[in-house]
Amino acid sequence: MNNGFDPFDTASLIVAHDDGNAFDAVVPPIVQTSLFTFKDYDDMVASYRGERVRPIYTRGLNPTVRMFEEMLAKLEGAEDAIGFASGMSAISSTVLSFVEPGDRIVAVKHVYPDAFRLFGTHLKRMRVEVTYVDGRDEEAVAKALPGAKLFYMESPTSWVMDTHDVATLAALAKAEGIVTVIDNSWASPVFQQPIALGVDLVIHSASKYLGGHSDVVAGVVAGSKDLIGRIRSEAYPYLGGKLSPFDAWLLIRGLRTLPIRMKAHERSARTVAERLQDHPLVETVCHPGLGNHLPPGLSGTSGLFSFIFHEGIDVRRFADHLELFKLGVSWGGHESLIVPGEVVLAQKAQPNSAVAFGISPRSVRLHVGLEGTEALWSDLEAAIAVASLG
Ligand SMILES: *Cc1c(COP(=O)(O)O)cnc(C)c1O
Numbered sequence: 001m002n003n004g005f006d007p008f009d010t011a012s013l014i015v016a017h018d019d020g021n022a023f024d025a026v027v028p029p030i031v032q033t034s035l036f037t038f039k040d041y042d043d044m045v046a047s048y049r050g051e052r053v054r055p056i057y058t059r060g061l062n063p064t065v066r067m068f069e070e071m072l073a074k075l076e077g078a079e080d081a082i083g084f085a086s087g088m089s090a091i092s093s094t095v096l097s098f099v100e101p102g103d104r105i106v107a108v109k110h111v112y113p114d115a116f117r118l119f120g121t122h123l124k125r126m127r128v129e130v131t132y133v134d135g136r137d138e139e140a141v142a143k144a145l146p147g148a149k150l151f152y153m154e155s156p157t158s159w160v161m162d163t164h165d166v167a168t169l170a171a172l173a174k175a176e177g178i179v180t181v182i183d184n185s186w187a188s189p190v191f192q193q194p195i196a197l198g199v200d201l202v203i204h205s206a207s208k209y210l211g212g213h214s215d216v217v218a219g220v221v222a223g224s225k226d227l228i229g230r231i232r233s234e235a236y237p238y239l240g241g242k243l244s245p246f247d248a249w250l251l252i253r254g255l256r257t258l259p260i261r262m263k264a265h266e267r268s269a270r271t272v273a274e275r276l277q278d279h280p281l282v283e284t285v286c287h288p289g290l291g292n293h294l295p296p297g298l299s300g301t302s303g304l305f306s307f308i309f310h311e312g313i314d315v316r317r318f319a320d321h322l323e324l325f326k327l328g329v330s331w332g333g334h335e336s337l338i339v340p341g342e343v344v345l346a347q348k349a350q351p352n353s354a355v356a357f358g359i360s361p362r363s364v365r366l367h368v369g370l371e372g373t374e375a376l377w378s379d380l381e382a383a384i385a386v387a388s389l390g
Contacts, residue, residue: 027253028064028067028249028252029064030064030245030246030249031055031062031063031064031245032064032245032246033058033062033245034057034058035056035057035058036054036055036056036057058242058245059237059240059242060237062245062248064245064246064248064249064252065083065242065243065244065245065248067248067252068083068220068243068248068249068251068252068255069081069082069083069220071252071255072189072204072210072220072222072251072255073222075189075190075255075258076184076189076193076194076195076202076222077189077193077195077196078195078202078222078223078224078228079223079224079225079228080222080223080224080225080228080229081220081221081222081223081228082220082221082228082231082232082236083206083218083219083220083242083243083248083251084218084219084220084221084236084241084242084243085217085218085219085241085242085243085244085247086205086207086217086218086219086241087112087183087185087203087204087205087206087207087208087217087218087219088114088115088118088205088219089219089239089241090203090204090205090219090220090221090241091112091114091115091118091183091203091219092118092122092235092239092241093221093231093235093236093239093241094181094201094203094221094231094235095118095119095123095150095152095181096122096234096235096239097230097231097234097235097236098149098150098179098230099123099126099128099149099150100126100128100149101126101127101128102127102128103128103129103148103149103150104128104129104130104131104147104148104149105119105123105128105129105130105131105148105149105150105151105152106130106131106132106133106141106144106145106148106150106151106152106178107119107130107131107132107133107151107152107153108132108133108134108135108152108153108154108155108157108162108164109132109133109134109135109157109162109356109358110154110157110159110160110162110356110357110358111152111154111157111183112154112158112183112185112205112357113350113353113354113356113357114353115152115154115183116353116356116357117350117353120350120353131144131148132356134162135153135155135162135164135169136162136163136164138165138168138169138172141169141172142172145172145173145176145178146176148176148178149178149179150178150179150180150181151169151170151173151178151179151180151181152181152182152183153166153169153170153180153181153182153183153199154182154183154186155182155186155187155192155297156186156187156288156295156298157186157357157358158185158186158304158331159286159306159341159357159358159359159363159365160286160306160357160358160359161186161286161287161288161304161305161306162358163288163295163298164295165295165296165297166182166192166194166197166198166199166296166297167197167198167296167297168296170194170197170198170199170200171198174198179200179201179227180198180199180200180201181199181200181201181202181203182194182199182201182202182203183203183204183205184202184203184204185203185204185205185208185209185332186208186302186304187298187300187301187302188204188208188209188210188258188262188302189202189258190209190258190259190262190263190299190300191262191266191298191299191300191301191302192297192298192299194297195222195223197297200223200224200227201221201222201223201227201228202221202222202223203219203220203221204219204220204221205218205219205332206218206219206220206251206254207219207330207332208330208331208332208333209258209261209262209265209302209332210251210254210255210258210332211250211251211254211332211333212254212257212258212261212332212333212334213250213253213254213333213334214330214332214333214334214335215250216247216250216251216254217247218243218247218248218251219241219243220243261334261370262300262302263300264370265302265303265368265369265370266289266300266301266302266303267373268303268368268369268370268373268376269287269301269302269303269304269305269366269368270287270289270290270301271373271377272366272368272373272376272377272380273285273287273289273290273305273307274290275377275381276307276380277290279381279384281309281310281313281384281387281388282307282308282309282310282384283307283308283309283310283362284307284308285305285306285307285308286305286306286307286308286363287301287305287306287307288301288305289301303331303332303367303368303369304331304332304365304366304367304368305365305366305368306341306363306364306365306366307363307364307366308360308362308363308364309362309363309364309387310362311362312388313362313384313387313388314387314388315340315341315342315362315364315387316340316342317383317386317387317389318340318364318383318384318386318387319338319340319364319383321382321383321386321387322338322379322380322383323379324336324371324375324376324379325337325338325366325376325379325380325383326338327339327340331365331367332367333367333369334369334370335367335369335370335371336366336367336368336369336371336376337366337367337369338364338365338366338367339364339365340363340364341359341360341361341362341363341364341365342361342362344357344359345359345361
């Protein structure tokens, strides 16, 4: 389901932007300014009265940021979108716009660790209760929902790659009048369009695939005019996590190649995952695209997945013998990366969030980038061979 929008039709990503001030440039200018001036008193007062929409101050409205928001809304089949300074800013501003003390939210297990920490600290202090459910268990979700204010989903999750039947879960929440939110960073709008599946609000860490070049930290939330309007008038101006014009410009650049990058990540990652699955030293591969059918709602799979080694493999030797795969957190860029589960479990700050993330000590998370598949496979195969001699 994709709202009739073909995500592979890259031409449709190029939105009209020349307002007469852009010299017919094929790439839009960056409106890198904090404020906008007025012709005279009447012009200023008319703008303040809201008689016309025009930028006044960049935290409120900036043309470059707006262009990114409109492109992303179009890609997600949503009426509107707001850009943020990070994915976490998008998550916290969205959640905080819909809860009050005494409310309860329902969240799926294995959500992004900093979302988990937000729920366990700030929301707890606000006396907002969070009930975690296994999103794969529809009965458990249906039982947990009544009386909740918000249903927070992430599918697939980004370590163990749990996949949920997003349309079914969204319908359960809708029947209870509960606002639904999904973190769609993993699939990107190319492979999952949650609005068409009945979800109200779609969040991305734009630092991942939307940007795609590992040079920007940003976030975005898309949804109906009504719900986005609520976030725009509540948490967004006061929490202040504004997307900067330059970062919005980098994201506009990234979005132009999103469909072809996603296709390349998909093809390469699936090949690597299949070969790992057949490797005698690998116990399990967690990749949503390995069955005969894709999970419901997904039309493709991205470059991020994990696998678990058999016992006795020296993960440290494996990591240190890789050449193309770099050790690094995050994902979604052109480069291939690994994160060993042991390393994340060793972190000092709130290690319980790594446990809640579903990380096994023998697991390794891979992001398969845009390098050649065969070169990446040779790199992995050689490092596994060395690690098994340890
Ligand atoms: C990275 C990430 C986030 C947080 O985004 P930032 O841009 O780093 O703030 C949220 N959700 C998922 C699934 C992520 O991978």
